[in-house]
Amino acid sequence: MGEQRQATFSVWRGDHQTGKFVDYKTTVSEGMVVLDAIHQIQAESASDLACRWNCKAGKCGSCSAEINGKPRLMCMTRLDILDMTQPVTVEPMRSFPSIRDLVTDVSWNFRVKKRIKPFKPRKPDAEDGTWRMYQADVERVQEFRKCIECFLCQDVCHVLREHHKHDEFAGPRHFVYQAALEMHPLDVEERLGQVKGENAIGYCNITKCCTKVCPEHIAITDNAIIPLKERVNDEFYDPITKLFRIFRARPKAERKD
Amino acid sequence: MGTPQCITHEHQVLIIGAGGAGLRAAIEAASTGINVGVVCKSLLGKAHTVMAEGGMAASMGNVDDRDNWRVHFADTMRGGQYLNNWRMAEIHARQAGDRVRELEAWGAIFDRTRDGKILQRNFGGHKYPRLAHVGDRTGLEMIRTLQDHGIHQGIEFYMEFTVLEILMDGDRVAGAVGYDREKGRFHIWKAPAIVLATGGIGRAFKITSNSWEYTGDGHALAYRAGAELKDMEFVQFHPTGMVWPPSVRGILVTEGVRGEGGVLRNSQGRRFMFDDIPDLYKNQTASDPEEGWRYVIGDKDAQRPPELLTRDHVARCIVREIREGRGSPHGGVYLDIAWIKEKMRNSEAHIRKKLPSMYHQFKQLAGVDITKDAMEVGPTTHYAMGGVNVDGQTQMSTVKGLFACGEVAAGLHGANRLGGNSLSDLVVFGKLAGEHAVEWAKSHPNPTIDSSQVQSICRAALEPLERSGGESPYEVQARLQDMMQDKVGIVRKESEMAEAIEGIASLRRKAASASVPGNIEYNPGWHTAVDLHNLLVVSEAVARCALDRKESRGAHFRDDYPAKDEAHASHNTIVYRGADGAMVVERREIPAMPKELSDIIKEMG
Structure with missing residues (x-):
């Protein structure tokens, strides 16, 4: 794709009620990403085409969309991985209500997060009020904290996308968030009750769709959701633990590894 | 209305x-x-x-x-x-x-x-x-x-x-x-x-x-x-922004690359930052590449490599190289972290661990593997x-x-x-x-x-x-x-x-x-x-x-006034x-x- 040439983008135009795909032609050149094409279309022929973006470098997670049907960040999707002989379809994330064009109402995610119990550290380890943590112990939590909140995992999760369980289910993003807190070496909050109950982790049947679309390559299912499910099982369904707990209540801090 | x-x-x-x-x-x-x-x-x-x-x-x-x-x-x-x-x-x-x-x-x-x-x-x-x-x-x-x-x-x-x-x-x-x-x-x-x-x-x-x-x-x-x-x-022009492909021009390449040992080279392969070290920093800068590397790996007796001079100075040196015809094909210079493989085993894993975003950014947007090849970089408007x-x-x-x-x-x-x-x-x-x-x-x-x-x-x-x-x-x-x-x-x-x-x-x-x-x-x-x-x-x-x-x-x-002037030294x-x-x-x-x-x-x- 060394030279400049014309390409067609079929972009969703609409509001919260109706919409349709509209074709735009624009010139594309080497190295361009989908977001560049959208910006060009804005500047050339559709100045009111609504889209979210900020960093244009895959760090802020604003420009999530569905490109040729696949959930992706527009800023990190190079045109040379797409079939440019056909019109490229660009549409908003479909698991969230539409606001306008490519912009969706993702406020549900912020409401769910706010209900998750905040970080609660143990007492400082040193007299100066600081803690000691070792790199090997923080690495898995650092993986979760790479999350840029693009909500592509929420978009693709069938519990939300097909079954619309937004009122009952927190979605993969928030299991990553819960896992980051639960496995944080300093955190002493009891979280598994919320993960099981209010967040309804049981709805997830580990199809790994979320993992596949994560632009940060977080192993959402394997490293966050499955370990949380295991902890929930140990906590609530293991008969020996249950019996044991009748005799002796264990504070969570002791259970921490 | x-x-x-x-x-x-x-x-x-x-x-x-x-x-x-x-x-x-x-x-x-x-x-x-x-x-x-x-x-x-x-x-x-x-x-x-x-x-x-x-x-x-x-x-x-x-x-x-x-x-x-x-x-x-x-x-x-x-x-x-x-x-x-x-x-x-x-x-x-x-x-x-x-x-x-x-x-x-x-x-x-x-x-x-x-x-x-x-x-x-x-x-x-x-x-x-x-x-x-x-x-x-x-x-x-x-x-x-x-x-x-x-x-x-x-x-x-x-x-x-x-x-x-x-x-x-x-x-x-x-x-x-x-x-x-x-x-x-x-x-x-x-x-x-x-x-x-x-x-x-x-x-x-x-x-x-x-x-x-x-x-x-x-x-x-x-x-x-x-x-x-x-x-x-x-206005701070960060010395290292991406320059290629055109659509990513300006995206930041962290100074952390240089902090981890990355070096700047011109098209002739020369580490040009050694060519111009300001007086204010003479006694704080390494005298040769060897000392610079020792600083990077934590030798307390070594001074820092010239790539870690202040951003204003590094940006100007890069502009000088480009203007004088020693730039890279797309109008930048080379920033090389891959070279540290000469100095450490597992350098590729080390780079991916310390600079994961840079690795992905170059891999995905420019098709460059920074653990193997040099990046092309040039100044980008960064900070007021x-x-x-x-x-x-x-x-x-x-x-x-x-x-x-x-x-x-x-x-x-x-x-x-x-x-x-x-x-x-x-x-x-x-x-x-x-x-x-x-x-x-x-x-x-x-x-x-x-x-x-x-x-x-x-x-x-x-x-x-x-x-x-x-x-x-x-x-x-x-x-x-x-x-x-x-x-x-x-x-x-x-x-x-x-x-x-x-x-x-x-x-x-x-x-x-x-x-x-x-x-x-x-x-x-x-x-x-x-x-x-x-x-x-x-x-x-x-x-x-x-x-x-x-x-x-x-x-x-x-x-038109390339030097510092005492008359301007003490006013905002x-x-x-x-x-x-x-x-x-x-x-x-x-x-x-x-x-x-x-x-x-x-x-x-």
């Missing part, structure tokens, strides 16, 4: 901006139990802080125990060529460590030392390894920590709102007026104290690491409210050292009740900011601004809003939608960016800057007649038209201040709106440093 309707909100402290500074200010203000509102231009957690990569500077001495606040203070002043507000440089150096540790208490997880403390890395202009970091995504860690802590403090967040103007009650602030992006409705926030935390001005230039939000909103709001701006000539002139302690501007912190405030960085001093700036001065805004709000309650002022602001904002056949705001913006890049960019001269000032006046007329199709709901054309007014204010301020400083110092380089450049509405430029002497601080400077050589 009739009288625009407004929705009114009331807060004791209103914060404009939700990056690191705004969130830290909000948390501080809310901790006193008062009613706080935060206006975010984007969604919460997406502000520009998220893009900061390398780390936050604090002299905790976890890696090298010779470090302390005095060394950090001296490094910051030297980096700023002594035009800094020395009180801010002192406060920052003293308090940065506490602010880092506080983030850890709120859930942040920095990379660790072997003994379990917060790890610190090398960065340009810092004498010792000083930057607390998480790989190369430190900004994300900071903003997410503040966000996740902040949402539980009873703060009201207004996501995807833009503030149009500060409202005044006589000589003090009374609130702000703006609109929400989704519906295009107008909103009034009544508030006796306002904290500006809107970040920078990078969108005034064509090649920039900054996002669409960075249109100098806070600078322009303050200016129009009657506040002074300071040091606007000092200048901004709202504030009191060093309280962060109040020259307008009563109007505070500023973070990038939008001037003072800490002087003529050139050291890498890593921005993230610490955000939290140190965010906290202070929040604290003093509360104090002001409590003692000056109940300002009066002038509704006729509100009406005229809203009507003016709607004009581009009501006109037709005018200029496209995208077109005006692109022309402004081209002009600023060419004429007020990294190398400046009198005739070009004078042309730029004329050009800005003509673009202002075009902006005033811009028209946009579509309606008021989530219409980016309209938003661009509205933001243009702010971009024009900051562009004019940069050009006028740069024209007035007839010397080269820090980030400000003049082809101030601009404000004169009685006739025109921009006034004034030189103002920097007050003498108290002895206890000047002694530190002397001691540190």
Whole structure:
């Protein structure tokens, strides 16, 4: 794709009620990403085409969309991985209500997060009020904290996308968030009750769709959701633990590894 | 169109901006139990802080125990060529460590030392390894920590709102007026104290690491409210932005690459940074590549490699190589981290661990594997050292009740900011601004809003939608960016800057007649038209201040005055709106440093 040439983008135009795909032609050149094409279309022929973006470098997670049907960040999707002989379809994330064009109402995610119990550290380890943590112990939590909140995992999760369980289910993003807190070496909050109950982790049947679309390559299912499910099982369904707990209540801090 | 309707909100402290500074200010203000509102231009957690990569500077001495606040203070002043507000440089150096540790208490997880403390890395202009970091995504860690802590403090967040103007009650602030992006409705926030935390001005230039939000909103709001701006000539061009492919030109390549041992080479393969080492840094710089590498791996007797000189200097050396025909094929130079394979086993895994975002960024956007090949890089507009002139302690501007912190405030960085001093700036001065805004709000309650002022602001904002056949705001913006890049960019001269000032006046007329199709709901054309007014204010301020400083110092380089000039060594450049509405430029002497601080400077050589 060394030279400049014309390409067609079929972009969703609409509001919260109706919409349709509209074709735009624009010139594309080497190295361009989908977001560049959208910006060009804005500047050339559709100045009111609504889209979210900020960093244009895959760090802020604003420009999530569905490109040729696949959930992706527009800023990190190079045109040379797409079939440019056909019109490229660009549409908003479909698991969230539409606001306008490519912009969706993702406020549900912020409401769910706010209900998750905040970080609660143990007492400082040193007299100066600081803690000691070792790199090997923080690495898995650092993986979760790479999350840029693009909500592509929420978009693709069938519990939300097909079954619309937004009122009952927190979605993969928030299991990553819960896992980051639960496995944080300093955190002493009891979280598994919320993960099981209010967040309804049981709805997830580990199809790994979320993992596949994560632009940060977080192993959402394997490293966050499955370990949380295991902890929930140990906590609530293991008969020996249950019996044991009748005799002796264990504070969570002791259970921490 | 009739009288625009407004929705009114009331807060004791209103914060404009939700990056690191705004969130830290909000948390501080809310901790006193008062009613706080935060206006975010984007969604919460997406502000520009998220893009900061390398780390936050604090002299905790976890890696090298010779470090302390005095060394950090001296490094910051030297980096700023002594035009800094020395009180801010002192406060920052003293308090940065506490602010880092506080983030850890709120859930942040920095990379660790072997003994379990917060790890610190090398960065340009810092004498010792000083930057607390998480790989190369430190900004994300900071903003997410503040966000996740902040949402539980009873703060009201207004996501995807833009503030149009500060409202005044006589000589003090009374609130702000703006609109929400989704519906295009107008909103009034009544508030006796306002904290500006809107970040920078990078969108005034064509090649920039900054996002669409960075249109100098806070600078322009303050200016129009009657506040002074300071040091606007000092715009930091980060030495290493991506240059290829064209669509990613300007995206940041963290200084952390050089901190981890990355070297700069020209097309002849020469490490050209050894060719020009400024006198101010002669005794702090390695004499050969071997010593430079020893510094990178922690040899306390070694001096730092010249790639870790201050950003202003590195950027100029890169420009020199490119101009003299020794650049890379796409108009940059080479930044090579892959070479460290000569020095360590597992270098590829090491690079991916320490610089994961850079690895992915180059792999995905440029098709380059940085563990194997060199990157092509060149300077990119990155940061405004200048901004709202504030009191060093309280962060109040020259307008009563109007505070500023973070990038939008001037003072800490002087003529050139050291890498890593921005993230610490955000939290140190965010906290202070929040604290003093509360104090002001409590003692000056109940300002009066002038509704006729509100009406005229809203009507003016709607004009581009009501006109037709005018200029496209995208077109005006692109022309402004081209002009600023060419004429007020990294190398400046009198005739070009004078042309730029004329050009800005003509673009202002075009902006005033811009028209946009579509309606008021989530219409980016309209938003661009509205933001243009702010971009024009900051562009004019940069050009006028740069024209007035007839010397080269820090980030400000003049082809016609290539040397430092003592006549300019001890003043800041101030601009404000004169009685006739025109921009006034004034030189103002920097007050003498108290002895206890000047002694530190002397001691540190």
